[in-house]
Amino acid sequence: MRKKPAKKHGLKKPGGSRASAGARKFILKYGELWLKSEFVRNRFIKTLAENVSRQLRMAGIKEFRLERTRDMLILDCANPKAPQTLSKIFGITWFALAFETKPEMKAMEKAVLALAKKIGREQTFAIRASRSDKSLAFTSKDVENEMGKNVDRKVDLSNPDVTIFVELRKGMAYVYSEKLKGAGGLPYGVTGRVLSLLSGGIDSPVASWLMMKRGCSVDFVHYYVNESGVAKIQGLVKKLGEYAPAKLMLYSVPFASIQEAIVKNCDTHFTCVLCKRLMYITACSLAKETKAKALVTGENLAQVASQTLDNLVANDDAVSMPKFRPLLTMDKTETIALANKIGTYDLSIREAHACRFVPRKPATNAKKEIIDREANKIKNLDKIIAKAIASSIKSTV
Ligand code: ATP
Ligand code: MG
Numbered sequence: 001m002r003k004k005p006a007k008k009h010g011l012k013k014p015g016g017s018r019a020s021a022g023a024r025k026f027i028l029k030y031g032e033l034w035l036k037s038e039f040v041r042n043r044f045i046k047t048l049a050e051n052v053s054r055q056l057r058m059a060g061i062k063e064f065r066l067e068r069t070r071d072m073l074i075l076d077c078a079n080p081k082a083p084q085t086l087s088k089i090f091g092i093t094w095f096a097l098a099f100e101t102k103p104e105m106k107a108m109e110k111a112v113l114a115l116a117k118k119i120g121r122e123q124t125f126a127i128r129a130s131r132s133d134k135s136l137a138f139t140s141k142d143v144e145n146e147m148g149k150n151v152d153r154k155v156d157l158s159n160p161d162v163t164i165f166v167e168l169r170k171g172m173a174y175v176y177s178e179k180l181k182g183a184g185g186l187p188y189g190v191t192g193r194v195l196s197l198l199s200g201g202i203d204s205p206v207a208s209w210l211m212m213k214r215g216c217s218v219d220f221v222h223y224y225v226n227e228s229g230v231a232k233i234q235g236l237v238k239k240l241g242e243y244a245p246a247k248l249m250l251y252s253v254p255f256a257s258i259q260e261a262i263v264k265n266c267d268t269h270f271t272c273v274l275c276k277r278l279m280y281i282t283a284c285s286l287a288k289e290t291k292a293k294a295l296v297t298g299e300n301l302a303q304v305a306s307q308t309l310d311n312l313v314a315n316d317d318a319v320s321m322p323k324f325r326p327l328l329t330m331d332k333t334e335t336i337a338l339a340n341k342i343g344t345y346d347l348s349i350r351e352a353h354a355c356r357f358v359p360r361k362p363a364t365n366a367k368k369e370i371i372d373r374e375a376n377k378i379k380n381l382d383k384i385i386a387k388a389i390a391s392s393i394k395s396t397v
Contacts, residue, residue, distance in 0.1 A: 021099040021114035025169075026075040026086065027174055028052065031093040031184055047090040047187040048187040049073055054245035059085040070257055071132075074100075083180060088243045090213050091190075092182030096165075096175040108166055111175035115164050118177070120212060124156035129166040136168060143168065186215030188244050193217045194324065195292035197283055198233060198250075200352045203298030203327055205236050205344040206335050210326040211296050212243055219290045220248065221283050221285055223255035226353050230393065235347050237397040242343070251286060253392040258282065259357055261384055266374040268359050270308045273366045275357070277318045282385050284319040286392075294322040298337070301328050305364050313367040318375075 021261055031046065033041050045285075049068045050278045052075065055171070064077035073092075086095050098113035112127065119125050129143035137279050138146075143166055148155060167174040196208040198220045218240075222233045230252045262274045283295050299307050316323075327335055339345035 010272045021111040022099045022107065023101050024097050026077065026082065026095050027098050028073040028075060028086065028092045030071065039143060044091070044190050047190050051091065051187050051245040052089055055085055055089050056082065059193065061085065069237045086182065087180065088183055090183045090185040090215065090243060091187035093184055094179045094182050096176040096179050096360060098176035101173050101175060102234065103133065103168045103171070103173040108143065108173050108175055109147055109150065112147045112164055112166065113150060115177045116153065119153045119162045123161035124153060125162045125164065126155060126157050126160035127164050127166060129168065131168040133168055134172045164166055183213065183243065185213035187213055188215065189217045191215035193290065193292050194221065194294045194296050195219050195221055195283055195287045195290055196296040197279055198222045198236065199298065200229060200232050200348065201298065202220045202339050202345065202348040203300065203335055205240060205348060206338045206342065207296055207298040207326045209240055209243065209342050211324065212240065216250065219292060220250045221286055222250065223279060224252055225256045225259065229353050232347065232350055234395060234397050236344055239343050239347060241397055247396045250395045250397055251392045253282060253388050255388065257384055258388055261378045263357055265377040270363050270366060270371060270374050271357050271359050272362045273311050273314055273371055276306060277315045277375055280315060280319045280323065282388065284321050285385055286389055287321060294324050298322045298327055299325045300330060305362050308364045310365040314368045314371045
């Protein structure tokens, strides 16, 4: 098959030759893209390359050069903020700052020796070579044997303190010692658009992030009673936006009229289950506008009284749209650990307005027929919802 020329973005002052051992560039490795067909893989890689360029620019990094190859992106960028940004781009499993040299013993050895300077006196090392270009005159083993010869440190092949990797490719070799963790997942935007129900709590930002990680474009809906709480939600969306290649869209929908309709017309024992049902219905209606294919919530099985299996089932067919619940089976400690990693935890635990309609004893084993019956008591629900959506605050965060 004919090879496409590598695509380049943002051409300006690349890293150049910053060390005698050669230029240093970031190599960015894809995750499970090898599972995909050639066509899908190419589409994903193209999106990933666009996302990398966009996220770098959004972080204020303007000078870089990006090359696309079949199994990695090569980024030439001297900005010290680059690693921080790269660690927040979905679709990159790991990345490394590598010396780029000719695939020749002398050149590669220079790079190896430059990296070896950082190996402590008491530390051990190993060289690991891999070769995708089988036409080269030497094997990976030859490279491993040759490269280590002049490194004045102890070799430990089974459990080295430092590993120096040498990747031999067509016309080029990459030499590096530190693999940095990427965000993993799939490139943002490749799997489709969803609408996430974002409360100010700990869970829903994590659920949204997991959907972003799985390649979804995510819009957000937040239901508020007090407008002063919206700033906190914008803060959460902004934080999540650090992982996206574009600004994110938040719809803040006033919910007081909907809650009042519930407490005025229905048995208040079921207020929380009904409230959740109307959140789904409102989101479903809004999703027609945002073109979302599914809803996302931070619900977890049995974490709180409102999320018992009975309560979740009672509302299951309230809307025809699928509801994705990425946290369904997670322990709270796991969710909190993720929230901390993402950076949403501290924002989430800031003070929130408590709901004044929560009954003293909320229903934990609601029955679908009863919730259907109670919901049907609300007249003109469509109009109430349409009015709330019409007066929602749209913000691009
Ligand atoms: P969270 O930590 O996300 O607030 P929670 O454990 O407190 O979740 P609930 O309050 O029952 O549980 O909410 C369950 C889910 O319903 C939330 O994760 C969110 O997806 C959605 N939700 C709840 N309140 C709101 C709201 N005010 N606006 C938008 N979505 C909401
Ligand atoms: Mg909550």
